[in-house]
Amino acid sequence: MTVLTKTNIDKGLAILKNTQDSKLITNLNSCVHCGLCGESCIYYLTYKDPRYLPAQKVDLITSIYKRYCTFIGKNIPFLTNAKDLDEKNLKEMVDLFFGACTMCGRCNLHCSIGVDIAYLVRTGRMMLAEMGYIPDTIQSTVDASINTGNNMGITKEEFIDTLNWLEDDLKDEVNDEKARIPVDEKDKNILYTLNPREPKFFPLSISAMAKIFYAAKESWTISTSMYDITNYGYFTGNKEEASIIVKRLFDEMKNLNAKELILAECGHGSRAFRWEGPNYLKNKYDFKTITSVELIADYIKTGRIKVDKEKLKQRITLHDPCNLVRNGGIVNEQRYIINQIAKDFVEMTPHGIDNLCCGGGGGQLAMSEYNERRMAIGERKADQIKNTSAQIVITPCHNCVDQLIQINSYYKLNVQIKTLAEIVADAIILE
Amino acid sequence: MNWYIKLTLVSFAICLITYTYHLIKIISRGKPKDFSESIGNVGSAVLYSFTRGMSPKKKESAYLHIPTYTAGMIYHLGTFLSIALFFLILIEVNFNLKINIVLSVLLFVSGFCGIGILIKRILKKELKALSNPDDYISNLLVTGFQLITAIHLLFYTPVYFIIVSIFLLYLPVGKLKHSIYFFAARYHLGFFYGRRGVWPPQNKV
Ligand code: SF4
Ligand code: SF4
Numbered sequence: 001m002t003v004l005t006k007t008n009i010d011k012g013l014a015i016l017k018n019t020q021d022s023k024l025i026t027n028l029n030s031c032v033h034c035g036l037c038g039e040s041c042i043y044y045l046t047y048k049d050p051r052y053l054p055a056q057k058v059d060l061i062t063s064i065y066k067r068y069c070t071f072i073g074k075n076i077p078f079l080t081n082a083k084d085l086d087e088k089n090l091k092e093m094v095d096l097f098f099g100a101c102t103m104c105g106r107c108n109l110h111c112s113i114g115v116d117i118a119y120l121v122r123t124g125r126m127m128l129a130e131m132g133y134i135p136d137t138i139q140s141t142v143d144a145s146i147n148t149g150n151n152m153g154i155t156k157e158e159f160i161d162t163l164n165w166l167e168d169d170l171k172d173e174v175n176d177e178k179a180r181i182p183v184d185e186k187d188k189n190i191l192y193t194l195n196p197r198e199p200k201f202f203p204l205s206i207s208a209m210a211k212i213f214y215a216a217k218e219s220w221t222i223s224t225s226m227y228d229i230t231n232y233g234y235f236t237g238n239k240e241e242a243s244i245i246v247k248r249l250f251d252e253m254k255n256l257n258a259k260e261l262i263l264a265e266c267g268h269g270s271r272a273f274r275w276e277g278p279n280y281l282k283n284k285y286d287f288k289t290i291t292s293v294e295l296i297a298d299y300i301k302t303g304r305i306k307v308d309k310e311k312l313k314q315r316i317t318l319h320d321p322c323n324l325v326r327n328g329g330i331v332n333e334q335r336y337i338i339n340q341i342a343k344d345f346v347e348m349t350p351h352g353i354d355n356l357c358c359g360g361g362g363g364q365l366a367m368s369e370y371n372e373r374r375m376a377i378g379e380r381k382a383d384q385i386k387n388t389s390a391q392i393v394i395t396p397c398h399n400c401v402d403q404l405i406q407i408n409s410y411y412k413l414n415v416q417i418k419t420l421a422e423i424v425a426d427a428i429i430l431e
Numbered sequence: 432m433n434w435y436i437k438l439t440l441v442s443f444a445i446c447l448i449t450y451t452y453h454l455i456k457i458i459s460r461g462k463p464k465d466f467s468e469s470i471g472n473v474g475s476a477v478l479y480s481f482t483r484g485m486s487p488k489k490k491e492s493a494y495l496h497i498p499t500y501t502a503g504m505i506y507h508l509g510t511f512l513s514i515a516l517f518f519l520i521l522i523e524v525n526f527n528l529k530i531n532i533v534l535s536v537l538l539f540v541s542g543f544c545g546i547g548i549l550i551k552r553i554l555k556k557e558l559k560a561l562s563n564p565d566d567y568i569s570n571l572l573v574t575g576f577q578l579i580t581a582i583h584l585l586f587y588t589p590v591y592f593i594i595v596s597i598f599l600l601y602l603p604v605g606k607l608k609h610s611i612y613f614f615a616a617r618y619h620l621g622f623f624y625g626r627r628g629v630w631p632p633q634n635k636v
Contacts, residue, residue, distance in 0.1 A: 022460035026615040029453075032606050033566050035558045036492035036499065050560040059561060072604055080605060081563035112492040112503075113613055114480065114620045275627065278466035285468065329470055329628030353629055 002132035012127040028065045031058045040110040042377040054107035054117045061124045097124040099370045102361035104322040125237030134236045141232045141366040150228035152196040182221045190220035191258035193229035195266040195398035208425035216304040226252040229269035235363030243280035260288040267321030267397040297333040311427035312342040317390035320355035321397035341427045348384040360403025382411035396420045435592035442596035449603035469626040476625025480617045502544040509541020513580040531584040538581035545574035565605035
């Protein structure tokens with residue numbers, strides 16, 4: 001365990017003293033303690049414990065801010081409950097910021113003021129990262145990315161081997177010996193990324209996307225040295241490590257000279273690269289970056305791929321990944337795609353930008369110490385799914401897929417969990 | 432000029448200077464420098480943030496808590512009314528008795544809403560756990576400000592100026608300064624969701 005020193009404290013406080021723009025001071029000074037945000041958060045809804053109110057997370061970081069950065073907090077701490085950055089409060093910060101928030105941002109929309117609560121939690125995580133208080137479990141995922149190039153530590157040989165047999169499968173599937181999964185090829189239109197869960201546990205989702213590219217006659221490639229779209233450095237709050245991961249993908253784009261980077265079905269990965277990445281690198285990208293969801297919607301709209309509108313007879317529902325939807329603006333594209341394929345599509349309540357987090361966000365899947373909590377908060381999602389009576393749940397995010405699979409078995413929902421690429425690939429009409 | 436009016440003017444000046452300090456701090460730091468490529472319209476999103484995004488139909492903090500939300504709205508309207516009346520009282524604008532009675536009744540209603548909110552804070556376990564002395568002091572001062580304004584409209588009392596002075600001195604200190612930061616918070620939310628094409632919600636496909 002990290003020993004708390006004055007240097008450590010100063011490092012943490014430096015994050016709070018950030019004067020780059022007015023967003024931080026604004027959010028640190030805005031909460032009015034009305035307490036009306038509880039029902040918007042899956043943690044509070046599950047436990048009904050005042051500790052899990054989003055406002056308590058806000059209060060924890062603002063009370064430290066007040067103690068060190070405001071006149072009243074420095075001189076009359078009792079008045080505003082200004083708190084020292086000590087071992088006790090650090091323990092609470094780790095538990096609330098890492099263990100009791102998925103940074104889904106749902107509370108932001110419903111807060112009576114408009115406090116960006118998820119941003120404050122992220123700031124709290126950044127403080128903890130600076131001070132060396134990141135939980136070992138999630139840090140080991142970041143270490144794997146930094147040391148091996150992907151968060152699952154898959155070797156290059158293993159990866160190439162997987163792609164080879166997937167390519168053989170693709171040839172059989174489309175009945176074309178020339179069908180390929182092109183690797184490390186330069187000057188293609190598209191560099192496609194993956195969530196390492198795909199080669200490790202769900203290789204068929206790679207074949208699904210390969211089939212879509214084949215049908216669209218796309219010029220594309222996968223890099224064997226940097227294909228991982230995930231970025232757990234974004235979750236830990238360690239900017240340097242998050243930047244290293246983003247920079248590697250950026251450099252690989254340059255190396256392979258592709259025109260567009262396509263972000264695989266991974267909510268946080270898309271967010272970390274598309275929205276946070278340029279800010280980590282302090283540079284605008286000079287290439288187009290979009291998600292595979294937008295790309296597939298565009299293929300269908302422009303007629304580059306044709307899908308069988310009668311393909312899916314079962315009832316379908318959709319889980320909106322928070323990072324893709326509420327924090328990434330991809331709301332209608334997935335609905336457009338599903339409506340092209342499914343006859344019986346039922347929305348969850350609530351859905352879209354107001355969706356409930358599945359409980360696997362914020363790095364929860366990488367922190368086994370919070371497994372019990374993660375399963376408990378997943379009950380809201382289980383109820384939402386049950387209420388739709390759907391047989392298939394679609395979600396364009398591999399992290400959500402993982403959490404939904406666990407929810408499915410834990411709450412005995414008896415549904416199938418699929419990605420968008422999988423259902424589109426199944427419905428493709430090859431010409 | 433009476434000493435209590437002088438006191439109020441000095442307090443008002445201090446309040447104004449401190450508020451200006453907060454305002455300068457917010458404005459000089461500016462908006463985030465974002466290098467990502469926006470897919471939305473920040474202007475419309477900020478507008479949405481201050482309008483439809485604030486609608487009680489859109490926020491659980493409103494539609495799941497109708498009594499508290501209603502009391503809160505009335506309470507805030509009472510504060511705005513009291514502030515407007517403060518300026519009129521300072522420049523010695525007088526209304527007739529009928530208008531004074533109507534204004535007083537309105538302020539008593541809003542003041543009682545404030546008392547209701549205070550009682551809720553004391554009685555509800557989640558709120559109590561969240562509260563600190565500043566929350567109680569802020570409520571008492573704002574409620575006191577409204578009630579003393581109501582009384583002062585009917586019976587001129589120097590106590591009004593003393594309570595207003597305390598209120599003005601406390602305004603930029605504790606959570607009451609959300610009266611400035613609220614606007615910045617809504618702006619930032621609009622900026623964030625606007626760049627990402629989340630707000631205003633629209634059917635893009
Ligand atoms: S961001 Fe999500 S999980 Fe975190 S406090 Fe808000 S609603 Fe709860
Ligand atoms: S709803 Fe917003 S202002 Fe009210 S307590 Fe929650 S975070 Fe604070």
